[in-house]
Amino acid sequence: MQVFQHFGIVMLFGALVCLATARSVAGDFQSAAEACEAGKARAKNMDLDGAIAAYTEAIRLDGKDAQTHLLRGAAYGHKQEHARAISDMDEAIRLDPKLVEAHFVRAVEYQVTGKTNEAIAGFSEAIRLNAQLFQAYNNRGGAYAKLGDREKAIADYTEAIRIALRDPAAYFNRSMAYAQKGDYDKAVADLTEVIQFAPGNVSAYRNRGMLHGRQHQYDKAIADFTEVVRLDPKDAKGYLYRGTVYGHLRKYGEAVADFTEVIRLQPGNALAYNNRGLAYEGKGEHAKAEEDFSQAKKLGYKAQ
Secondary structure, eight states, X not given: OOOOOOOOTTTTGGGOOOOSOOOOOSSSOSSHHHHHHHHHHHXXXXXXXXXXXXXXXXXXXXXXXXXXXXXHHHHHHXXXXXXXXXXXXXXXXXXXXXXXXXXXXXXXXXXXXXXXXXXXXXXXXXXXXXXXXXXXXXXXXXXXXXXXXXXXXXXXXXXXXXXXXXXXXXXXXXXXXXXXXXXXXXXXXXXXXXXXXXXXXXHXXXXXXXXXXXXXXXXXXXXXXXXXXXXXXXXXXXXXXXXXXXXXXXXXXXXXXXXHHHHHHOTTOHHHHHHHHHHHHHHTOHHHHHHHHHHHHHTTOOOO
């Protein structure tokens, strides 16, 4: 998975000033600016419907404020109402073509709705307006990666890292691009950076463990998968992958224990039954192995 970044309603937009005119009106709010500020307060508390209602009132009172459309569009985006989010960003950009946040958020909305080329164009415009916007480089890298252009993806992730040295998302995404290229050493190095910045990142340990496995560094792989299940005892993939490495090392008892835990967490996991069957077979417990192979087949497992 690529780690896309979205300007949060509170994170960046909380710093925006509601510029709507402050003319007095009858009703819940005395001015469009007051309604906009109320929307920001509600968004901060994740009352998205309330925020949208307040922004809508602000727009009714003063429809010429680009930032209010931006804020409402962001709230729609967080609600997964992408068409409405894009519509608000369109209007914000019409009112203020240099509003970089609107270009960025519209590009994110294009990205999550599968409009990859439009997303790239939007992120590029955001970068043109603000060359230090590392989130735009990171997300454009994700768009390039989706199109299979790993070199451009890596270049964008690298630029995001240059601008924001301690942001783990770009390191994580670049690691995936390197892994897809087969450059496992660089991928491992990037995941190690992620872990340094975010020691609780389960995905980073899991991915690094998989890469260690591909490099036949099995002890390191086991150590990473062990950290995965320590951080999240319900992470079935951590047990599945560690069990697979144990099986490769002919540590069949440990493999059986891990696959059994996967089955406890995910009773319908056909691969876990098959792999436990292989581990039982390795232990010479053929009756148990056949029972697991039969269950795996019932669950739809097909031998590769």
